[in-house]
Every structure is written in C-alpha cells, then in structure tokens.
Amino acid sequence: MSEAIEGAGMGEYKNNVIPETIKKQVNDQSAVVVISAIGKNESIASEVAVKARIDEKDVLHYYELLESSRMQKNLVYSLWFDHPVTILVLTEEQQFSLRGKIYKALMAGYEFEREYEDILAEVDEDADLSTVWEIEIKEVEEVSYPAGRRREKQEHPYLMHMDHIYINPEQ
C-alpha cells in the first residue's frame, strides 16, 4: 500500500486507496468530479457532480440534486442490479479514475436533512437534494495521459507504431 501511495506522485498509481491529495481536492471542491453509471436498456449517463466528498472510510458521497435525472435513475439501476460506477476526479495536475460499488442511497432521516440544509446554503435556496449516494471505492487508477503513456511503455512495449523505433535516416 505504501508503495502505491508513493507511486501516486510519479503517475504510476493503481490501487484501492484514494491518495490523500485527491481526497483533499475533492473535499475542498477544487477538483472536478464526473460520475458515470449504466442504466436500463444499457444507457450510460455521465454528470459533473454539483457536490461530492470522500469520508474518512474512503466512501465517496455523490450528491444528486435532480430526482428525475437520468443519472438518478442509473444510480438506482446500478444499486439494484449490482453494477459498478465510475468516478473521474480531475485536478489541475492529475486525473484519477475511481471504480466504486454503491452501498446506499441516503434520502431520508436526520443525516439527510442536515445534508439537505447544507446544499441549500451552498448552492442556493432554490436547489433541492434528491439523494446522497454512498459509493464504496474499490479501485483507484491514475489516468492522466503522461502516467498512462509511461505505463503503456512499461507494460506493453510492443504496442506502438514502429516509427518510434526506426533508425533516423538522417543520422
């Protein structure tokens, strides 16, 4: 685990632990969070989160504000039929892909009401909150291009156009 975390800074990260820097940027809302989920009839929906946060147990909380949205329906579908969801976390320096399993749809009770009041304060009084989706993160992978390119060269050295290894005719 510690190797993986060290590796994160080097763009080599693939594990099930979310790097602290990513957590921090999701929680202070400086990262962009994009969630994708499959739904009925194999429809796929992607949406930029109005709000997301990662708690101390590495559970990602995704706030869906629209009850009738395609994303809300797809998240219900993914929970009902046990499909994974994907979350892209985009910071200025890095991009991470998180693969998660939905644990719970929080939509009633005292905890939900606290979240609801926070949304009204943070977004605007006209906002509603449908559900806080609690997603257990099972896999984390850095998907920034430089990291991916380095990984591809290491793991698949013969997947390329050959001009990368031709001799230089001008030399």
Next chain:
Amino acid sequence: MAIKVDKDWRKKEESYGEIVKKYPTISPFIITQIDVQRRGVEYTRKALDQVDKTIHQTGKVGEADIPVSLLLRDGTSICTSIFSEAGVNAPLNQRDRYLVDVVDDRIVLVDEDQVIDEVFYWEKPRYFDKLTSNGTPMGQVVDARPQRFHINMNKYCHFWDTPGHGCKYCGIGASGQKFRGCANELVNFDEVREVMQEIIKEKGRFTGVVLTGGSILSGDELLDDELEGYIKTLQAVGTAFSTKKFPSQVNSTAFNERQLIRLYEETGLTSYTTDFEVFDEKLYQWICPGKAHYLPHEEVKKRLYKAVEIFGKGQVNTGIVSGVEMAEPQGYQSEQEALKMNFEFAEELASHGVGLKHDVWNVVPGSIFFRQSTPSLDYYVHLTKGFYEIMCKYGISTEMDNYRKCGMHASINMDRI
C-alpha cells in the same frame, strides 16, 4: 406468537432466491419489499436493543417498543404491519416471518439463517412528540413515513354500521369501533393547523401529504359529510403553503363529479385516489358488500374516469388489496386466472388514464378473513411487473404516488429506473 405457521409452506411455493433468479429484470429490492410485506417481520432481542425511542418511530407491542417499519439501502420503505399479539382471531395458515437481527454491527433481514440485506429503522419527525394546545401528541394528529406525512381524517368507517357491510379483509371495523360517534372520530382541524406550523420547520423531510380515513356515508347526498371532512382538513394543511396547490393525495370513498370538483377547486389537492379494492365485480360484491351496496362496480369506474377529467391523467389512481381475489371459497382458485382478470381490468382502467397500484394483502387479525392465506411471492411479483408494464403502455406518470410519497406500491417503485 399470534400466527400459526404452516410448517410445509416452503415446499408449496418458490423461494425468495428462486424468484429473484426467475425475474432478472425486477429489482431484488422490490422483491424483498413485497415478500417482507407479505410475510411480516419479527425482531430479535439484539435488533430491539438498537431501537432508540428518541430517534426511531416505534409502536408498542406488549411492553416492547417495536420499529413501525424498515427502510432498505435504496431508500425503499417497507411498510410492515405491527399487530399486537392478539390471541383472538389471529391469522392462521401463515408463513414464517422474516427475522430482523444484528450481524457484524448492522441491522439485517434474515431468512433461514441467510442474510437478505441491511435495513434501517425509520427516524421520526421532530414534531412527533410535541403537544398540541389540547395536549395531544402531534404524532397522533399527523402520522408520517420517512418522506411523507399523512392524516387519518376519520378513524371509524361507517360501512361497519350495518352488520355484514364491512370489507372482509379489513381490521378497521374492530379497532375503529371505539371512535364511533366520539368527539375525536374526526381529526381536529385546529390541531392539524398547529402541527403544520411545526412541520414547516423540518426542511428536507417531506415530499407529499396523503389524507385517508374511514368512509362517512351521511350528508345531503351520499358522502357529503366525508367530503366536508377532507375539504376542511386540506384547508388546514394548506395554511402552511405559499402556493394554492401542494403535492397531496386524498384516498377517499368514490366521490361523484360534483364532489370531486369541489374537492379540486376548494383545496390545494393535486391528486386523487379511490380504491377499487377488488377488480372482479362478483368478488367486489362478496368481499366489500357495503361499498358494493352504495357504490356498484360500474359506478366506481365512472367516478374514477370523471376524476381523471378533473385532476388530469397521472393524478388519479386506484388500488387493490392484491391477493384477496383468491380468498376462499368464492375467490379464484388459480393464480394464473386471478392475474389474467387483474390485468384485463387494469388495462381497461389505464386506457382511460387511471393509474394502478396494489397493496400486498396482509391477513389482519380480527378481520373476517383472518383464516385466509395470501398468494405466493411469484403471484405478487408477476402482478407488480404486469401493473408497471400497463402503466408504461398507457403513459401514466407514477409521480403522484411514488416511492417517497407512499412506498407501499411495488409496481410504482419499478419506475425509479
């Protein structure tokens, strides 16, 4: 233990696991909801130790504070009934209940030592234990589920005034007798107004209100007094809203056109239900004799179609107590035949814009049908699927009665995806 379990019942029908496999497009959460409503639950000591009366919505059974119901991980409410362990007229020929237990610090549903899923107890609204100026606990004036509040406008049903006129599956006759003719038979409208002032402090809690109650047959015209009761209650509820209309449903005895227009125009009501209870006309006459006497099958249908004209398509539905159509001796003997009848009639209603919903029949102690047994889980899942498909075919929105506003209707819950 009030119910008597048929020890061979598992051999006679497909199991929960088999039904989940048989219907891969139906959510296992919905199948769980149906089966738990059908079979009921019991709580282990460990599960009851997790109950906190200051947080959870509970009811008394003997000395114990039992959670009134459960929530699943997807937010589905399971409305289980908590009956006192009455020895008299207790249901017979029933199935084992599900067990609510604690495993690895989580509250779970268990059947035959298998954990089915995690469940959560309902948290009660903050107004519940406050008192009205008359000293009534507010939770007794306005009841609640996790995301809706509801008012029992009238605690007694006057079909029971005439011997043999009450619905045969209904337990209200026995339990409501004590309210008959009492000052508190009707809800107190001033108290409703007071509770509404507390409800508006709870942001994020409620998505709708439902009003229902026992039938009141009196008035200048049949049901006029019942109509007055709903209008006054809705007007009291309406004092809390800044808009004329608010998400609301009345589930009443079938009003005529004039009454429906008054209900729509004089209140903030947005949607209307009158329950058919049983779709088969002959069985309606046998099972709901009082209703059938005053409101024949054809008349209920006509009134529902009028309601669609007044409230709009998607704002009117009707319910059945699904399973009573198989009650002995006059009911259907084959589940297939009963389903066929239900789908044919449902299709006729839906083609006129009437939405469908079904409650899962739970044999009620003290009801005339207390010796009956409910159909198989397969029957209920098939019915759920069929009702949902008919609603889709006729493009009828489910929003008036969705999983937040009610939660009891499995076919409507299918619309979440």
